[in-house]
Amino acid sequence: MSKRDEVLAKMAALGFNEDDQAALADHFLDAEARGRQGHGLTRVDWLPSLPDLDPQARPERVHAEAGFERWDGRGALGYLTLAAICRAQLADPPDTARVIVAAHCFPTGMLGHWVRKLADGGLVAALTATSPARLPHPDGGEPLAGTNPLAIAIPSSDGRPVVADVSMGRITYGDVLAGKGSQEELVPFGGEQAHKAFALAVGLQLLVDALAGDGYGAVMLVARPEADPVPELRARAGGVHLPGDR
Numbered sequence: 001m002s003k004r005d006e007v008l009a010k011m012a013a014l015g016f017n018e019d020d021q022a023a024l025a026d027h028f029l030d031a032e033a034r035g036r037q038g039h040g041l042t043r044v045d046w047l048p049s050l051p052d053l054d055p056q057a058r059p060e061r062v063h064a065e066a067g068f069e070r071w072d073g074r075g076a077l078g079y080l081t082l083a084a085i086c087r088a089q090l091a092d093p094p095d096t097a098r099v100i101v102a103a104h105c106f107p108t109g110m111l112g113h114w115v116r117k118l119a120d121g122g123l124v125a126a127l128t129a130t131s132p133a134r135l136p137h138p139d140g141g142e143p144l145a146g147t148n149p150l151a152i153a154i155p156s157s158d159g160r161p162v163v164a165d166v167s168m169g170r171i172t173y174g175d176v177l178a179g180k181g182s183q184e185e186l187v188p189f190g191g192e193q194a195h196k197a198f199a200l201a202v203g204l205q206l207l208v209d210a211l212a213g214d215g216y217g218a219v220m221l222v223a224r225p226e227a228d229p230v231p232e233l234r235a236r237a238g239g240v241h242l243p244g245d246r
């Protein structure tokens with residue numbers, strides 16, 4: 001049995017329908033293939049531990065206008081809320097740009113996976129999401145912000161989008177689950193410059209909290225590009241590995 005078949009079987013056993021099984025398997029295997037094991041197969045066995053797991057729950061778009069949409073997870077996994085949002089944007093792209101706010105959206109996984117889908121469809125995308133507070137101030141104290149990743153994807157005419165996906169933590173909580181780090185290492189990255197990562201984490205935390213409301217959420221920007229800068233950057237990079245390359 002292939003790894004994909006194993007994941008699909010485990011998701012089916014939890015009660016997810018075929019479309020949701022495929023979306024979850026795509027995410028976990030993509031994360032694994034990109035060396036992001038903390039968001040990969042480790043999460044397959046972690047899902048049943050979620051106290052409010054509801055495979056029948058469905059996210060809903062509760063408000064839509066030209067440049068703004070609001071979604072509510074309605075008890076669905078954040079992975080599946082973001083999958084539904086991505087499908088909706090690709091099916092009906094904005095004329096210019098659109099902000100999407102998702103409330104009750106957790107866990108969201110490897111954010112680069114979602115923005116890559118949009119870039120593959122020709123859209124510029126940026127996405128951030130909140131999680132349980134795990135990052136303390138660099139001077140110490142209680143955790144004040146989540147690891148709050150930021151993912152940005154830029155499409156390219158050569159079919160190779162640039163996808164930057166950075167967590168504000170030295171490691172992620174997924175790394176802890178995967179045994180690649182300890183809780184003590186869950187601090188803002190940057191060493192002596194960690195205050196910069198902490199500032200970003202707090203800013204992203206409050207951005208999402210202000211727009212999504214109570215609970216964990218996500219904020220996404222999608223837009224039609226006006227230019228095609230990636231091929232020229234790759235030419236200047238001279239073969240240097242760019243964000244999102246494998």
